[in-house]
Amino acid sequence: MKNLAPSLAWAYALILYGFIFLPVIMLVLFSFQGTMFPVPPFNGPSLRWYETVLADSRLTSALVNSLVLAVATSLFAVLLGFLAAYGLARYRLPGSNFLRGLITAPLMVSYLIIGMGLNIMFNGMGVPKSLAAAGIGHVVINLPLCFAIIYSQMGEHQVNIERAARDLGAKDWQVLTHITAPMLWPALFAGFFLSMTFSWDEFVISFLLTRFDTTLPVEIWSLLRSGLSPKTNAIGSIVFGVSIVMVLVLELVVLRRRGS
Amino acid sequence: MKGGQRTGDLHSALRPWYFAGPATLWTVAFFVLPLAAMAVVSLWTLEGQSTDFSLANYRQFFANPSYYRAMINSLEVTAIVTVVSVLLAYPLAWILAEGVPERWQRLALILAILPFWTSYVVRSYSWLLVLSERGVVNNVLVASGLLNAPVQLANTRFATILGFVHFFVMLLTLTIYASLKQLPRTYRRAAADLGASGLQTFRHIILPLTMPGIMVGAFLTFVLAIGDYVTPQILGGNNELLMPQLIMLQIGRRGDFPLAAALSLILMLVVTVAYLAAARWLKLERA
Amino acid sequence: MNEPLAVIRGISHRFGAVEVLRDISLEILPGSYTVLLGPSGSGKTTLLSILGGFLTPSEGQVLIGGEDCTLTPPAERPTTTVFQDYALFPHMSVLANVAFGLRMRKVKRRERHARALDLLGLVGLDQAARKRPHQLSGGQRQRVALARALVVEPKVLLLDEPLGALDLKLRRQMQDELKAIQKRVGTAFVHVTHDQEEAMALADDVVVMNDGRIEDHGPPEEVYRRPRSRFTAAFMGESTIFRGKVVEKSDRLLVMTPLGKLTAHGEAEEGEEIELAIRPENLKLQGSREAWLHLGRARITDVVFQGSFKRVIAVSDSMPPVQMILRIGTEEGVKLREHVDLYCRPADLILLKA
Numbered sequence: 001m002k003n004l005a006p007s008l009a010w011a012y013a014l015i016l017y018g019f020i021f022l023p024v025i026m027l028v029l030f031s032f033q034g035t036m037f038p039v040p041p042f043n044g045p046s047l048r049w050y051e052t053v054l055a056d057s058r059l060t061s062a063l064v065n066s067l068v069l070a071v072a073t074s075l076f077a078v079l080l081g082f083l084a085a086y087g088l089a090r091y092r093l094p095g096s097n098f099l100r101g102l103i104t105a106p107l108m109v110s111y112l113i114i115g116m117g118l119n120i121m122f123n124g125m126g127v128p129k130s131l132a133a134a135g136i137g138h139v140v141i142n143l144p145l146c147f148a149i150i151y152s153q154m155g156e157h158q159v160n161i162e163r164a165a166r167d168l169g170a171k172d173w174q175v176l177t178h179i180t181a182p183m184l185w186p187a188l189f190a191g192f193f194l195s196m197t198f199s200w201d202e203f204v205i206s207f208l209l210t211r212f213d214t215t216l217p218v219e220i221w222s223l224l225r226s227g228l229s230p231k232t233n234a235i236g237s238i239v240f241g242v243s244i245v246m247v248l249v250l251e252l253v254v255l256r257r258r259g260s
Numbered sequence: 261m262k263g264g265q266r267t268g269d270l271h272s273a274l275r276p277w278y279f280a281g282p283a284t285l286w287t288v289a290f291f292v293l294p295l296a297a298m299a300v301v302s303l304w305t306l307e308g309q310s311t312d313f314s315l316a317n318y319r320q321f322f323a324n325p326s327y328y329r330a331m332i333n334s335l336e337v338t339a340i341v342t343v344v345s346v347l348l349a350y351p352l353a354w355i356l357a358e359g360v361p362e363r364w365q366r367l368a369l370i371l372a373i374l375p376f377w378t379s380y381v382v383r384s385y386s387w388l389l390v391l392s393e394r395g396v397v398n399n400v401l402v403a404s405g406l407l408n409a410p411v412q413l414a415n416t417r418f419a420t421i422l423g424f425v426h427f428f429v430m431l432l433t434l435t436i437y438a439s440l441k442q443l444p445r446t447y448r449r450a451a452a453d454l455g456a457s458g459l460q461t462f463r464h465i466i467l468p469l470t471m472p473g474i475m476v477g478a479f480l481t482f483v484l485a486i487g488d489y490v491t492p493q494i495l496g497g498n499n500e501l502l503m504p505q506l507i508m509l510q511i512g513r514r515g516d517f518p519l520a521a522a523l524s525l526i527l528m529l530v531v532t533v534a535y536l537a538a539a540r541w542l543k544l545e546r547a
Numbered sequence: 548m549n550e551p552l553a554v555i556r557g558i559s560h561r562f563g564a565v566e567v568l569r570d571i572s573l574e575i576l577p578g579s580y581t582v583l584l585g586p587s588g589s590g591k592t593t594l595l596s597i598l599g600g601f602l603t604p605s606e607g608q609v610l611i612g613g614e615d616c617t618l619t620p621p622a623e624r625p626t627t628t629v630f631q632d633y634a635l636f637p638h639m640s641v642l643a644n645v646a647f648g649l650r651m652r653k654v655k656r657r658e659r660h661a662r663a664l665d666l667l668g669l670v671g672l673d674q675a676a677r678k679r680p681h682q683l684s685g686g687q688r689q690r691v692a693l694a695r696a697l698v699v700e701p702k703v704l705l706l707d708e709p710l711g712a713l714d715l716k717l718r719r720q721m722q723d724e725l726k727a728i729q730k731r732v733g734t735a736f737v738h739v740t741h742d743q744e745e746a747m748a749l750a751d752d753v754v755v756m757n758d759g760r761i762e763d764h765g766p767p768e769e770v771y772r773r774p775r776s777r778f779t780a781a782f783m784g785e786s787t788i789f790r791g792k793v794v795e796k797s798d799r800l801l802v803m804t805p806l807g808k809l810t811a812h813g814e815a816e817e818g819e820e821i822e823l824a825i826r827p828e829n830l831k832l833q834g835s836r837e838a839w840l841h842l843g844r845a846r847i848t849d850v851v852f853q854g855s856f857k858r859v860i861a862v863s864d865s866m867p868p869v870q871m872i873l874r875i876g877t878e879e880g881v882k883l884r885e886h887v888d889l890y891c892r893p894a895d896l897i898l899l900k901a
Contacts, residue, residue: 006359009351009355009359012351012352012355013352013355013356013359016348016352016429017371017372019426019429020372020375020426020429020430021374021375022390022396023375023383023386023387023389023390023426024374024375024378024383024386026386026389026390026395026396027378027382027383027385027386027389030389037394038389039389039392039394039395039396040394040395040396040399080282080283080286081283083278083279083280083282083283084279084280084282084283084284086279087276087277087278087279087280087281088276088279088280090276090279091275091276091279092276093276093277093280099280099284102284102287102288102292103283103284103287105287105291106287106291108483108531108532108535109291109295109528109531110483110484110486110487110488110504110527110528110531111487112487112488112489112504112507112508112524112527113295113298113487113524113525113527113528114291114294116294116298116507116511116520116521116524117291117294117295117297117298117524118290118294119511120294120297120298120301120517120520120521121293121294121297121298123517124297124301136290137290139286139290140286140287140290140291143283143286143287144287147283172275201379201380203380203381203489203490204489204490208511216379217379217380217381220379220381220382220385221381224381224385224494228388228389228392232382232385233389235382236378236379236382236385236386239378239379239382240377240378240379240382243377243378244374244377247377444632444634446630446632446634447634447636449601449621449628449630449634450628450630450634450636451636451647451651452620452621452622453599453600453601453621453622453626453627453628453696454622454627454647454648454651454695454696454699455622455623455648455651455652455699456622456647456651457622457651460651464636464647464650465636468638469637469638
């Protein structure tokens with residue numbers, strides 16, 4: 001029985017990993033499909049669908065939109081989250097607990113409902129659908145996350161260092177930029193990175209709040225409406241590839257920092 | 261030092277608001293107000309005036325089977341997904357934490373997450389391909405002789421559940437792995453020292469102590485799954501509707517914002533109840 | 548008839564290329580309190596782990612009750628361990644913690660709870676039965692860990708630096724309690740510590756370890772009075788240590804040292820280079836009889852008040868100079884830079900093995 005256990009474990013792990021990888025393997029494989037249908041049999045390899053994707057200006061501009069939106073909303077969420085974490089950690093406000101609960105509340109609500117709420121409110125106020133509107137929604141979902149991560153890293157030992165800085169003549173904003181933020185950079189970075197991930201991949205809010213200029217997931221969704229095509233495989237594989245590259249870059253940057 | 265007593269007082273009283281203010285304002289303006297707006301709108305009707313308030317939409321939900329059916333479907337699907345994902349993830353997390361040599365564990369985890377760096381929409385689409393009548397699964401089943409003809413796997417509840425489980429097994433493996441790793445080794449040694457077999461150690465020590473991690477993961481699974489639109493829409497099709505699909509349907513076709521708002525709030529209520537239950541369970545555990 | 552309860556035979560152990568235990572042999576007698584004493588890295592904790600079954604030794608055997616247990620896992624071995632961090636199960640009550648070992652042995656609920664309660668009474672914590680570990684203080688947790696390990700009636704109880712996390716006063720109190728409990732229960736205890744005062748207070752048998760080897764072994768008084776090696780002389784208490792050469796051997800040894808020609812007793816050959824040690828309390832400022840040895844003059848360099856005595860460091864006028872450590876009563880006065888004569892009895896000169 002003891003000898004059986006390791007092989008069973010290996011088998012189980014392999015099956016599960018196979019399950020996890022199956023759709024992605026199919027996705028990438030059939031992006032190189034030669035014919036019209038992204039299903040077996042495989043005729044290829046061919047790069048025609050990648051060419052189609054790169055030629056599709058709607059897709060490429062959607063990709064750029066997604067990137068810009070992700071970076072912009074993540075920066076904003078980190079900034080707001082950092083300031084709020086600082087304020088609530090360093091000062092005693094009446095109802096601190098309530099404020100903390102309020103700022104982290106959106107974590108408990110589905111994106112669909114957040115998007116619906118904004119949709120209804122903007123509709124009622126006559127605010128048109130746009131990338132900016134979707135951006136507002138993205139900040140709503142990412143702010144609590146950034147706040148929570150940064151707040152959890154604010155500790156007593158930093159207070160003393162800040163005090164020393166003030167003692168040496170630093171003003172408040174200088175303390176923030178020269179002392180607090182650099183000390184907290186892992187948390188800031190984590191918040192930024194996670195926000196980027198959520199924003200980049202986010203569908204429902206973008207779908208509800210954009211019309212003409214839209215993000216990549218929404219654009220891919222429209223592609224899906226027109227049927228199954230290896231073109232979708234191609235753009236999906238590109239997104240996959242970009243993600244891997246970003247994470248590799250991230251690893252190198254982090255590793256290099258740790259080394260120095 | 262810094263101005264007179266009066267301005268000093270006001271300034272230092274206001275200071276924390278300089279920091280916490282922006283985030284608070286943002287949350288109130290773009291989270292609280294929209295929810296309030298939804299609540300108000302949910303009391304309107306499509307045909308009626310903005311001054312007519314009624315609970316018509318809510319009544320409709322409870323009266324119309326095709327509406328409350330969607331909620332029941334959502335609860336059933338989400339429950340199945342949560343249970344299946346936990347059952348599949350725990351052994352995998354165990355194997356990763358115990359079976360894989362330390363130096364390879366990080367790589368194994370990254371490999372497990374890797375497929376999820378595709379776009380979420382694209383991933384559901386990929387499952388559609390795999391499960392479609394001409395997709396890989398059917399091809400293999402027919403070619404191996406287990407089936408005579410391709411069977412419909414896509415556009416079914418099964419496909420939706422599969423698509424969810426695919427994602428949440430990964431998520432739960434991570435949370436359970438973290439939970440297992442932070443369990444001090446001495447507990448296991450002590451249990452063994454006192455005569456516990458591997459199975460007994462698991463049952464009496466490891467499982468109870470990792471339960472909070474499981475519950476947090478399960479709760480997360482529940483909340484994320486029940487509010488998801490993409491997976492059921494792509495994989496489940498329109499044969500059986502889940503709540504998110506029902507909600508989106510109201511906006512698309514009929515532009516019935518009041519009904520959509522009411523349905524959204526009902527969904528939010530269910531999630532809040534789940535959250536309170538989980539929070540209470542965790543608090544009881546701590547005591 | 549004193550058959551050893553546990554026998555450690557020729558145990559050596561390596562972690563990778565590093566040898567942490569070298570050919571250790573030891574016997575544990577029934578009802579004894581054995582203390583493994585040594586600095587960090589001496590291998591004492593490794594030896595305890597091997598005794599407990601958490602490590603399989605690279606070489607050698609462990610016999611418990613006459614049976615070879617070298618490969619037996621902890622669950623099946625008649626030993627239990629009190630871990631350094633106590634490892635009390637946080638999700639169980641104190642009573643359930645103590646009863647756990649019995650539960651694993653399929654003892655019925657009523658009986659195991661009764662036995663657990665008994666043992667909690669022995670350690671004075673029967674009132675805390677329903678509490679959770681996090682509600683107890685460090686000293687209380689330690690006692691629960693002890694009760695939990697004892698309830699299954701092991702042949703040998705192993706303790707891994709159990710008092711390390713406690714403050715001085717609590718430690719002294721717990722030392723007394725541990726000794727008393729051991730006498731009452733009668734189980735053989737093997738206790739690992741780096742604190743030589745603790746070792747002397749608790750042990751029937753002290754095993755002094757250094758760098759994977761046993762340096763010395765025996766009742767605390769004997770090991771203290773007659774340390775076998777330089778390491779033991781320096782680790783167990785303090786000593787004044789100096790070199791010498793045996794110039795004559797008859798019914799006693801005549802040794803040529805920087806402090807003069809001294810008579811000593813012990814096993815050594817003529818012409819052999821040896822080391823001699825004197826305990827601080829045996830070094831005096833006045834010799835009262837002819838038989839006392841005069842150790843020359845020394846200059847006082849430091850006087851430290853230690854409560855019940857003063858610790859004095861002096862450097863001898865000899866060539867080469869010897870650092871001498873002695874103790875004087877609090878009423879005696881010596882001044883810094885003062886020159887004094889130092890004496891000791893011949894019997895207090897300890898011959899150290901190289």
